[in-house]
Amino acid sequence: MTPEPYSADAGLGAKLRRRYARLVHRRPARLDLARPTVSFTFDDAPASAAAAAEILERHQARGTYYLCAxxxxxxxxMGRYINAQEAADLAVRGHEIACHSHGHVDAHRTDGVALLADSERNVASLTALGGSARHFAFPYGEVSPAAKARLADRYGSLRGVHAGLVRDGSDLNQLPAVGIEGADGEAVARHWIDQAVKTGSWLILFTHDVSDSPSAWGCTPATLDRLAAHARARGCDLKTVGQVLDR
Structure with missing residues (x-):
């Protein structure tokens, strides 16, 4: 079953829940950055995102792919999703295979036992393909205190979708990330790259499909290429999520 286009709950209760989740069950990051760092990550991921791996490779970089087996x-x-062989090929080429949930379930709306079972199923599938499956991104960016508490011990990090930079002490259980999506996605991402350079921080960028006619959640190949080039030109390291946290 494929995920349908999603609109986050905009009600007051949902806003309060998301904000409260960022305050609890925190796990401080301990970073050792040699220079400002940018990670390019891909959620779900459509097959076009797998094809875009060669763009990063031209910049001597690798991406982190948060996959749903x-x-x-x-x-x-967003088109066809990556298949098992394409995921295995990405791993061989040095890209990081990380986790969404197996069935792209909303972590906030899924029973805790079912969420763990879904997560374990995904880890087993991705590990069998050569992926490390050590890091997780919340599908739809939907998180709750209970979901954070359930998954914190299973993964090295949990990534959200609230915009921001990662600094020493940031929450590993809800890492911020900036989307490369929409008409102004490139300009927004470029701004955050410059902020990472200014503050010596780590920036996680995410997108979905990468095509000349992307969805509202994706970007074009040219955009991805220009952003990687800009990060390099500004002196940033380009690393996967795992490479940053392994330091």
């Missing part, structure tokens, strides 16, 4: 080979509103 339950979507392998399926077709959704």
């Amino acid at each position: 339950g979507l392998f080979g399926e077709t959704g509103h």
Whole structure:
């Protein structure tokens, strides 16, 4: 079953829940950055994002792919999703295979036992393909205190979608990230790269499909290429999430 286009709950209760989640069950990051660092990450991921790996490789970089094994080979509103062979190929080429949930379930709305079972199923599938499956991104960016508490011991980091930079002491259980998406996605990402340079911080960028006619959640190949080039030109290291945290 493929995920449908999603609109986050905009109600007051949902806003309070998301804000409260950022205050609890925290795990401080201990970073050792030699210079400002940018990670390019891909959620779900459509097959076009796998094809875009060669763009990063031209910049001597690798990406982090947060995958749902339950979507392998399926077709959704962003096109066909990556299949198992494509995921294995990315791992061989040095890209990081990380986790969404197996069935792209909303962590906030999923029972805790079911969430752990879904997560374990995804880890087993991705590990069998050569992926480390050590890091996780919340599907839809939807997180709750209970979901953070359930998953914190299973992964080296949990990534959200609230914009920001990662600094020493940032929450490993809800890392901020900036989307490369929409009409102003490139300008927004470029701004955050410059902020990472200014503050000596780590920036995690995320997108979904990468095509000449991307969805509202994706970007073009040219955008990805220009952003990687800009980060390099500004003196940033380009590393996967795992490479940063392994230091």
